[in-house]
Amino acid sequence: AQTVTQSQPEMSVQEAETVTLSCTYDTSESNYYLFWYKQPPSRQMILVIRQEAYKQQNATENRFSVNFQKAAKSFSLKISDSQLGDTAMYFCAFLKQGGSEKLVFGKGTKLTVNP
Amino acid sequence: NAGVMQNPRHLVRRRGQEARLRCSPMKGHSHVYWYRQLPEEGLKFMVYLQKENIIDESGMPKERFSAEFPKEGPSILRIQQVVRGDSAAYFCASSPWLAGLNNEQFFGPGTRLTVL
Numbered sequence: 270a271q272t273v274t275q276s277q278p279e280m281s282v283q284e285a286e287t288v289t290l291s292c293t294y295d296t297s298e299s300n301y302y303l304f305w306y307k308q309p310p311s312r313q314m315i316l317v318i319r320q321e322a323y324k325q326q327n328a329t330e331n332r333f334s335v336n337f338q339k340a341a342k343s344f345s346l347k348i349s350d351s352q353l354g355d356t357a358m359y360f361c362a363f364l365k366q367g368g369s370e371k372l373v374f375g376k377g378t379k380l381t382v383n384p
Numbered sequence: 385n386a387g388v389m390q391n392p393r394h395l396v397r398r399r400g401q402e403a404r405l406r407c408s409p410m411k412g413h414s415h416v417y418w419y420r421q422l423p424e425e426g427l428k429f430m431v432y433l434q435k436e437n438i439i440d441e442s443g444m445p446k447e448r449f450s451a452e453f454p455k456e457g458p459s460i461l462r463i464q465q466v467v468r469g470d471s472a473a474y475f476c477a478s479s480p481w482l483a484g485l486n487n488e489q490f491f492g493p494g495t496r497l498t499v500l
Contacts, residue, residue, distance in 0.1 A: 273426075304488075312473060314427070314491035360426050370417065370479070371440065372489060374426035 271296045271363050275375035282351045283383050289336075290346045290378045292361030300366040303337065303344045308377070309357040317359070320344065322366075351382045386411065388478050388492035389458075396498045397466050405461040405495045409478030416459045417489055418451060421473040433459060466499045473497075 272295045282288035294303070305317040320328045320337050327335050332352075336345045348355055361375040389408040397403050409416050414435050419427040432440040433453035444451065448466075453459040463470055473496045477489035 306491075311493070312496075313493050314475060314477075316488055319488065370415065370432055370489075371429035371443065372417075372419070372427070372477075374419075374428070376424075376426045 271373045273361050273363050273373050273375040275361055275378050277378045279379045281381040286351055287349045290359050292344045294342050294363050298365050302364040304362040305346045306360045307357045353382050356382045388490050390476050390492035390495050394496050398500050400465050403463040403466050405474050407459040407476030413478035413480050415479045416453050417477045418461050419475045468499050471499045
């Protein structure tokens with residue numbers, strides 16, 4: 270079974286600075302997807318970024334980018350130019366390709382952006 | 385195109401009552417997933433359904449919980465004889481076809497169940 274570990278329960282960053290959230294996972298699969306979801310106080314789950322395991326190039330979405338290290342099973346999220354609206358819980362998630370379509374989530378990191 | 389709809393947003397039940405949570409997937413989506421989020425935890429998979437079929441219910445408790453996704457109408461997650469430990473946020477997600485084939489799961493706003 271796959272597991273996802275987020276080792277930082279809470280983090281804080283000053284507005285306009287850069288912050289990196291950590292995620293490691295354990296799997297014996299070779300084909301899979303990795304995701305970062307944001308959950309603001311409204312509790313709505315919002316997809317931030319996704320990475321296909323077969324792609325060597327790290328995914329980027331505007332201020333959000335990932336550092337995907339497949340051999341190390343590491344998938345960190347970097348947020349550049351942090352904004353107050355980035356304050357939220359961030360969840361790392363794993364999806365096995367071609368199997369049961371269940372997302373496996375980490376426990377989350379609570380990010381606070383300070384003015 | 386409206387997003388995934390869940391209702392009610394908040395549900396309060398007393399121990400022993402039944403809870404029914406509804407999920408209307410996005411238009412054109414035929415795959416529905418239910419997840420539960422306990423306080424201070426990440427989301428945990430419960431069940432995956434297609435129209436009229438349960439595909440994977442490996443995350444569902446064996447007793448008191450059931451789910452359906454009929455040909456017409458919303459998907460229903462039903463919890464019988466609720467206990468305090470059922471208090472959680474329940475999220476529904478939908479996808480147009482297999483998420484593993486490069487399609488993401490779109491989440492609803494969740495239903496927060498409180499058992500008194």
